[in-house]
Amino acid sequence: MTTLTTIPTTTGPSRYESPPASGASLLTAALAVAHRTMRKFLRTPQLIVVGTIQGAMFLLIFRYVFGGAIQTNGASYVDFLVPGFVVTSVLFAGMSTAAGVAEDLEQGFVDRLRSLPIPRASVLTGRAVADTAVLTWNLAVTVAIGFAVGFRLHGTVAAGLVAFGLCVLFGFAFIWLFVTIGLFAGNAQAAQGMSLLVFPLTFVSSAYVPVDSMPGWLQAFADHQPITAMVDAVRNLCLGQPAGSEVVAALAWCAALVAVFVPVSVARFRRA
Numbered sequence: 001m002t003t004l005t006t007i008p009t010t011t012g013p014s015r016y017e018s019p020p021a022s023g024a025s026l027l028t029a030a031l032a033v034a035h036r037t038m039r040k041f042l043r044t045p046q047l048i049v050v051g052t053i054q055g056a057m058f059l060l061i062f063r064y065v066f067g068g069a070i071q072t073n074g075a076s077y078v079d080f081l082v083p084g085f086v087v088t089s090v091l092f093a094g095m096s097t098a099a100g101v102a103e104d105l106e107q108g109f110v111d112r113l114r115s116l117p118i119p120r121a122s123v124l125t126g127r128a129v130a131d132t133a134v135l136t137w138n139l140a141v142t143v144a145i146g147f148a149v150g151f152r153l154h155g156t157v158a159a160g161l162v163a164f165g166l167c168v169l170f171g172f173a174f175i176w177l178f179v180t181i182g183l184f185a186g187n188a189q190a191a192q193g194m195s196l197l198v199f200p201l202t203f204v205s206s207a208y209v210p211v212d213s214m215p216g217w218l219q220a221f222a223d224h225q226p227i228t229a230m231v232d233a234v235r236n237l238c239l240g241q242p243a244g245s246e247v248v249a250a251l252a253w254c255a256a257l258v259a260v261f262v263p264v265s266v267a268r269f270r271r272a
Contacts, residue, residue: 026119033126034133037100041134048134051096052141055089059142062208063149070209075239079154082146083163083235084207088227089142090171091198093135094178098191101127101182121266128175135171139164155240163237166250170230173254176261183268207231226253 041048062081072080104127143164153160178195185191204218205211205227211219222228233250236243 026122026125029119029122030125030129033123034130035126037127037130038133041130048137051093052138055092055138055142056145058092059085059145060149066208071213073210076150078146078150079152079239080235081208082143082149082151083238084205084231086139086142086146086167087170087231087234088202088205088207089138090135090167090174091195091202093131093138093171094174094198095192095195097127097131097175097178098182098185098195099188100131101179102185102191103188105183106187121262121269124176124179124262124265124269128172128179131175132168132172135175136168139167139171153238155237159237159240159243162247163234166230166234166237166247169254170226170250173257176258176265180261180265180268183265201225201227205231206235226250226257229253 059082062085063078067077067081070077101124177198181194182191185194202208204214204222205225206222207227211222211228214222229246229249230253233243233246236246
């Protein structure tokens with residue numbers, strides 16, 4: 001006589017199966033990536049020191065080499081120059097962002113992050129937050145050097161702090177542009193070369209010379225680009241002049257840069 005053994009069936013998950021990972025939130029994952037990036041900067045201080053020295057050298061060159069040849073409308077050239085130079089220094093810092101993103105892709109760090117149950121946008125957000133923190137340090141050093149070479153704040157201290165905050169916000173917005181460049185570049189060298197394409201915007205603006213000194217056909221472009229809007233807002237705040245419309249225009253450009261390049265960078269990251 002044959003005995004039949006009935007094997008019980010279960011409807012729930014087997015005890016040998018791993019429970020599905022819930023994953024980290026966007027904020028938690030972004031802070032973890034930002035912490036990793038900051039540790040990388042601290043372990044390689046040349047990344048910060050070289051950028052700081054480079055910005056100081058260019059400021060001294062503009063202050064003492066070109067300062068005597070450029071005429072401004074009323075203000076001394078050092079008071080005209082320093083706000084514009086502080087704003088444009090965010091582009092110098094952006095080159096390291098583009099190169100760093102491309103390097104992470106090339107070395108496989110991003111591939112390891114993709115295997116984790118975290119939001120894809122958190123990787124780029126963490127990088128942008130860390131680079132903004134480094135940028136804030138660079139801006140503070142540049143402002144200190146500006147005061148050392150003769151710049152003086154003609155507005156209130158509160159207006160000066162608002163101007164500095166605008167520079168940080170502008171830097172955060174432009175960092176997303178450089179993150180996008182790094183994702184499309186493929187390697188660090190190409191990222192640095194592509195980043196140079198942004199630098200003509202600094203010269204075709206009100207940062208170093210008055211816009212009305214340019215040819216008429218060039219003034220139209222210089223008056224309607226993001227760097228001029230930000231420079232005019234920061235400069236008016238520092239010189240104690242009315243800056244309401246300029247600040248609104250600067251904030252609008254910051255919002256536009258973030259609205260355009262955050263979705264583009266995230267979409268590129270998912271396909272890279």
